[in-house]
Amino acid sequence: MFEARKQAEQEIHQLVFYDPLTHLPNRRLLLDRLQQATAISTRSGRHGAVLFLDLDLFKKINDTKGHAMGDLMLVEVARRLQFCVREGDSVARLGGDEFVVVLEDLSLLPDEAATHAEIVAEKIRDELSRPYMLEGQEHHTTVSIGIELFRAHNENLGNLLKHADVAMYQAKAAGGNTVRFFDPKMQAVLDTRLAIETDLRQAIAKQQFLLQYQIQVNSCGKTIGAEVLLRWKHPERGFVFPDQFIPLAEETGLILPIGLWVLQTACAQLNAWQQDALTQDLILAVNVSAKQFHHADFVAQVRRVLLESGAKPSHLKLELTESTVLGNIQEAIAKMREIKQLGVNFSMDDFGTGYSSLAYLKRLPLDEVKIDRSFVSDITTDQSDAAIVQAIIGMTKALGLNVIAEGVETREQMNFLTKHGCHAFQGYLFGKPVPLKEVEALLQKD
Template sequence: MRGLAREFDPDIALTIYDGAEADEARRLFSMAQDLGMPAPAAGAMRATRQFELGGRVWTLTMSPLQAFEARVDNRQGDLLALMGVVLSLAAGWLVWMLMTARDRAEDVAQRMTQELRGARDDLDSTLSAIPDLLFEISLDERMLRYRSSRADLLAASPEEFLGKHLADVLPPEVVLSCQNALQQALRDGYAGGWQYPLELGGERKWFELSVARKDGALPGDPPTFIALSRDITERKEADARTHRLAYYDALTGLPNRRLLVEHMERALERARRLGQVGALFFIDLDHFKRINDARGHAVGDALLVQVARRLQGLLRPTDTVGRLGGDEFVVLAQDLGADLETARQAAQALAVQLREALDRPYAVHGRPYSSAGSMGVTLFPRAQAGTQDMLREADTAMYRAKAQGRNRVAFFEPIMQADAQEELSLAQDLQRAWPERQFAVYVQPQVDARGALVGGELLLRWFHPERGAVPPDRFIPMAEESGLILRLGEWVLEQACDALTVLAPTHPALRLSVNMSQLQFRQDDFVERLQAMLERSGAPASQLVLEVTESLLIGSVDDTIARMTRLVNMGLRFSIDDFGTGYSSFSYLKRLPLYELKIDKSFVQDTPDNPSDTAIVQSILSVARHLGLSVVAEGVETQAQADFLAASHCQGLQGYLFGRPQPLAEWLAALRQAG
């Protein structure tokens, strides 16, 4: 009607009634009322037209407004004619609108149907493209509809699922999970994050279920559920890989330190709660580095995997074996007894089994290998001791087992902790000793069979401001481990060269011996550094004797011989220190460019009364004589020992009988004074 009104003169008021009378109660449209136009004046002229259409009677009235009357100069004839024309046009237009309403309605309906079909097809395409399983499920848990492009995720065709109850197509444990999700959606309107596994085509798949409640279309209709099940197998596998990387050793598959500590925390809490005693075993493979160095890490890794399998095979389901890294393994054994003694006996028995398993030969790539392990054991729970304390105690006990000769088992004792703390304190003091100049070089004289001075051995001494003199057998191994021995060894060599330079004018025949660290000897530039030192000081190389131990010969023998030969060609001489206590072999005696053997004091101290030691000393002297080597006997403290050695044709003697170690500077001053 508003569209029709826009076609009329704005100064004419049109009104349409539903019926044969111009009854305001049945008024359908009024330009004055509906369009806000001025109302006709009271008593104004009005034209009325009635017509029947569609089985109904319609009444149209039209009245001029004052503006219209003014415009036509109140000419009644013209006004009536014009109103008749307008009224006829309005009636015709209304008739046309009503006659064509059906066609236009059908056209609108057709367009709307096409639009709805397009929207439906678009929605259908969208739903079919979703890579998830989309179901509509009834309140009684039956499948009503299914949509997805992933029919491959179904164990049967979609049609076979429709109308079926969840319990008919899903395993019981999955049904329970789905029921919980439906109940949550019914209560809250939505449920998400419910995960469940399914075996499909021989593979284990993981799904995540999200459910939304769909209320009934009409009041009283029961709600249904729209369930979306997403394949999250790849995500679960990625999570599993991440979890394994975070909690498991990549090589052996054993729990790593992080997961092991979690197991230890639970075991410790359980032991305290139940009054049970458990044990923690710290295992370190002995000399494993040799296998890595000689055969490569691939062989070493394969052996570590076999070690892991052997340890796993000995344990109960409640026990844990983990790898901390390198060649270190930890075994956590729970519930070994209700008291310490019972648990200790059970731990000892398990330790024996673990050692026997590790001692058995290994085969890697068809070749046999052997590897034993040193083992430290601590019992738990201890008062106020946590997981880190347990690891520290077992580790401390393991190092005690190594110190006792390796391939042994040692149980932690509180005294070990005190010893470990003392070792740490000493190691820290050692690092400060070098910059604070707490070291000194001493010398112990060496004499011939007649007692005449022929040289001396330089000895390193450490004088701590609070500890006093620290024994060499305590700080030398620490210096080796920390690398400080390289600086100390070079300093002692410099002292020896300077001393030989001082001795050369008055005592050119005296020789000085210096103990060589294996670490120092194997430096790549050791030969060049020593040569530069000799040239700088002007010391005679022929009077410098380098004492090495038999352990130097383990490993790269050819490289050792080549390096020794270069130094001998420079004029230096070599002596095997503590001969007979280590890797004694006549084969290397023939190959090495040696000058001297030193008999260890452990063989000298009981001669000539002990027949065994006496025989060993005489055998060493005989071998040296046939190989043309000089011999120095250490630890000579009695005249009887000196007489026996002289009678046995030992060329050199060294010990308290002939002089205690004294500062090098004092020894040199005494020689200069004696002329």
């Protein structure tokens, strides 16, 4: 009798809180989950998102193929939606062909949270637009998705769903099979991002990229080289800041052709400098992105660019970040050794901001460590930063590596660094990033 009562309670619970067709949570359970999500968001300060989904032209399938076929499609849609989200997220069916996804713990920053939500929405859009094999027949549908961000327990749950629903109808009005945000500001951010991505795809062909050079000097103030920095001069937007397009280039894979262009241009410049007694000893530092470094063809690319340009490998310095090499340290070591055999040098960029440890530093075939500007800016006033910088310099000395400090802006910072054993510098004290003509004019005065 106890077992029968328990089973009856489970059946009632299932009927009350779950959709009988797809077995997804229904509106009642969704509102409970959404309330929990907003409460967690209030405590953490991190944004979440509500995605309101409606299948496009689903009524046509119901009307022409029958409700049984429509039900099969809804079950498959439910299965695909669960595949698209993380374990802690919720997927619910409101009824008909309407579904809701609740994404939790996206980001502290609204723009970043919006980007994460859009990535999930696009994944859902792609997944649901794949063909459906139902009873031996192929069927197709697309989905319109509206998104509303949240970050407070006191937000009206009904309004969250209503706003996401309004955004979904905006997506429908735009022709369907698309994603819209309720907040016009969020939509503007994503529209700008899409426009930048579109323009970014044409920037190399239209020769909109250029390199600027920030000199690196020794303790005597003599220029020993420069770091090349990528700039994008857009015909309408003017200069687009790297933090606006580099992450997007990474995400879309465009960083590969862009990175290759930077390497080719830098090496061509090295070769030109090698023909002049004034510049023949200068070393150029080139930043390498994680995606670029881990690409299967990267070693061959470096070899080919060096051969084609005629640049001396010993005058090329590739800068890697800690996160780039730590993803797969064995692969990184092997790849770095291959490139080192060509005669190229390696510098660890932004050192101290990631996972710095002596254990991995010893294993990497580095030539130089670059102290991050965040430690340099307060070394004369902050004891903690001063201690960190001294420790980094001591560590690099013990390992027989060179050390350079970036972000040096005052004579006091330079004196402190020199006193503690750092003898190479980069920063506004010596020169900001400038076009090639300006850096060559600086070298004439050197």
